[in-house]
Amino acid sequence: MLQIKWLDSTLSHSKCKWKVAVGHHPLFTTGARRNGLRDVRQSFLPYFEKYQVDAYFAGHEHDLQHQKPEGHTHYFVSGAGSELRPVTVDVKQTMFAVSENGFMNVSIFYNELVLSVVNIQGKVIYSYNLNKY
Numbered sequence: 001m002l003q004i005k006w007l008d009s010t011l012s013h014s015k016c017k018w019k020v021a022v023g024h025h026p027l028f029t030t031g032a033r034r035n036g037l038r039d040v041r042q043s044f045l046p047y048f049e050k051y052q053v054d055a056y057f058a059g060h061e062h063d064l065q066h067q068k069p070e071g072h073t074h075y076f077v078s079g080a081g082s083e084l085r086p087v088t089v090d091v092k093q094t095m096f097a098v099s100e101n102g103f104m105n106v107s108i109f110y111n112e113l114v115l116s117v118v119n120i121q122g123k124v125i126y127s128y129n130l131n132k133y
Helices: 002-013 038-050
Strands: 020-022 055-058 064-067 074-078 094-098 102-108 112-119 124-131
Touching: 002 038, 064 102, 064 112, 064 124, 074 102, 094 124
Parallel strands: 020 055, 055 074
Antiparallel strands: 064 074, 064 094, 102 112, 112 124
16 A cells, blocks of 8 residues: 555656656566456556556566557566566557567657567567657
């Protein structure tokens, strides 16, 4: 409950152009835990939408994902540093999902968030630019 109060207060007072949140558990996933995150989603989703959070980054799943359900926020999962688990890509909100070792590189500029997913060989296997004017 304290975490939710802190989140609400922080987001409501923010004057930042970009709102980015980071947590351990994803709100949306096509990974192994896709059916077990309802409580996390119900707790945080209303605040992310109310305050127009642009991106949420999580781990917990052992894969790499970009989810974009209805609403404002883009959801990224970067948890493929060691163990891997399979992903399902038949969900319409899935923009990218792969069970491959790697990481995400993110740069935020005044009008643009630039994301690259890099695999263990150093190859960029997915990129996405989020623009904000």
